[in-house]
Amino acid sequence: MCLEKQSLIIDRIDLGAVGSPIGRGCVAPGVERMGGTTVSTMKQLDNLSGLEEGAKRACRSNRPVLVSRTRRAPNLDPLSFFASGAGTQGARNFWSDPGREETLVGLGTAWRTESGPQSKNRYEKVERDWAELIRGALREPADVPRGAGPLLMGGFSFDPIGEHTSLWEGFSDASFILPRFLLTAVRDGVWLTVNAVITPEDDPEEMSQRLAEEEDQLVDAAVQGYIPETHPSYDAVEVEPERWRQAVAQAAREIREGQLEKVVLARELRLHSQETIRPASVLKRLQEQQPHSFLFAVERGDACFVGASPERLVKKEKHHLYSTCLAGTYPRGSDPAADQELGSQLLRDVKNRQEHAVVVNMIVEALREGCTSIQVPEEPVLYKVRDVQHLFTPVEGTAHPDTTLLSIVERLHPTPALGGYPQERALSRIREMEAMDRGWYAAPLGWLDFRGDGEFACGIRSGLLRNKSASLFAGCGIMGDSDPVSEYEETRMKFQPMLLALGGKKR
Numbered sequence: 001m002c003l004e005k006q007s008l009i010i011d012r013i014d015l016g017a018v019g020s021p022i023g024r025g026c027v028a029p030g031v032e033r034m035g036g037t038t039v040s041t042m043k044q045l046d047n048l049s050g051l052e053e054g055a056k057r058a059c060r061s062n063r064p065v066l067v068s069r070t071r072r073a074p075n076l077d078p079l080s081f082f083a084s085g086a087g088t089q090g091a092r093n094f095w096s097d098p099g100r101e102e103t104l105v106g107l108g109t110a111w112r113t114e115s116g117p118q119s120k121n122r123y124e125k126v127e128r129d130w131a132e133l134i135r136g137a138l139r140e141p142a143d144v145p146r147g148a149g150p151l152l153m154g155g156f157s158f159d160p161i162g163e164h165t166s167l168w169e170g171f172s173d174a175s176f177i178l179p180r181f182l183l184t185a186v187r188d189g190v191w192l193t194v195n196a197v198i199t200p201e202d203d204p205e206e207m208s209q210r211l212a213e214e215e216d217q218l219v220d221a222a223v224q225g226y227i228p229e230t231h232p233s234y235d236a237v238e239v240e241p242e243r244w245r246q247a248v249a250q251a252a253r254e255i256r257e258g259q260l261e262k263v264v265l266a267r268e269l270r271l272h273s274q275e276t277i278r279p280a281s282v283l284k285r286l287q288e289q290q291p292h293s294f295l296f297a298v299e300r301g302d303a304c305f306v307g308a309s310p311e312r313l314v315k316k317e318k319h320h321l322y323s324t325c326l327a328g329t330y331p332r333g334s335d336p337a338a339d340q341e342l343g344s345q346l347l348r349d350v351k352n353r354q355e356h357a358v359v360v361n362m363i364v365e366a367l368r369e370g371c372t373s374i375q376v377p378e379e380p381v382l383y384k385v386r387d388v389q390h391l392f393t394p395v396e397g398t399a400h401p402d403t404t405l406l407s408i409v410e411r412l413h414p415t416p417a418l419g420g421y422p423q424e425r426a427l428s429r430i431r432e433m434e435a436m437d438r439g440w441y442a443a444p445l446g447w448l449d450f451r452g453d454g455e456f457a458c459g460i461r462s463g464l465l466r467n468k469s470a471s472l473f474a475g476c477g478i479m480g481d482s483d484p485v486s487e488y489e490e491t492r493m494k495f496q497p498m499l500l501a502l503g504g505k506k507r
């Protein structure tokens, strides 16, 4: 629809109060009145000038144009916002870092990029597609906080070459969504970004009306603050535990023979519930129970990959890079003294220190290629989460000007904390020895913004929810002296966060 429309002159209205109780109760649900103009209409007008400009650009360049508008939304709670999108979108994304400095909730799809199996260039493809869309985008305002404005949310599968089963249907080897609505909760407050990709065929007025209506519905539902509470009772089936213990023994033998240094073997626990498992309910419990972990949910169609991972893969903020070496695990103690004693034992444990060192060496090498300088402490410290404690070494670097976030993700993934060492040998042993499709388990997931900044975590302590079923995943680093029974116990501890978050009882 490339007709030159007469430009509307619109008074800019600060929509900081969107969804606030002003006028609530005086008008139909979803519409709030302010000085004779409905908020819905104001939103529509507010978005319209950008969309009209975008439509003109789309016509001139004959290509889609991204129009993105961010404003404050002080009264929105991230979890309620996530829950408010249930059912309507099938494309929700939730992200929160362990400091809860940046919580992002994406609802709906303004644009997406995907890569299929065997795709060797999946990282470059996402970056290329995104750069192409961002070129010529209209953003308002120019300055938005980190985590707001146009950005992609999603992730990658663990291994594009390994077997792909129907379990992970909907989750391709790279899948990133530019959310139609993005809520960003940061120290500075809460922001709402509305993204639209307008083509020469679109009518900006119609689009702006549709966006305003959708936003009203979501914001109204979120303001009600309803988060479903489910307590399903479920049957749990461990997938081939004996075969897994044998694989651990076999891997340890191969390591002693010098065929490889380390491999991470994982297993699956399948749950069947009496009622539909609600991702928002699981996220709520994870938020309460796992304050020191990344929280994530990636919904694709009727499935949702959810977890509370303690492990950062990489964060990029301007030219600063931050990564994490997390490997080596002990249980938590039943009281502070016992906990401290177990922590001291872990710090002295030879097998765990070696397992950890393999990870540090690889991450430092991988970062070195993209950095002008690297800082890494000499000794690991403890990182304690609710059910286990780990050896932890943070690594920081200063990136070369041309080092991109996804090029670092590609270099790092899978680190020996998730795959093994040497990488290719470990990957081929995982493909042969594990009786499961890892899908997105242990893979990079996170967000990437219009500046090239963002953050990725490793998708561990996680599960894939689909209607009444859940598949939970847990793995451990196998070394030459690994004992199959203790490694099996370690995976039991690592299932705990998701089992607890499902909130139900084992039948």
Ligand SMILES: C=C(O[C@H]1C=CC=C(C(=O)O)[C@@H]1O)C(=O)O
Residues within 6 Å of the ligand: 264, 266, 311, 326, 327, 328, 329, 390, 416, 417, 418, 442, 460, 461, 473, 474, 475, 476, 477, 494
């Ligand atoms: C592979 C997992 O954990 C990794 C991360 C931290 C500690 C690990 C370990 O001690 O084995 C694993 O390398 C998992 O939780 O599924």
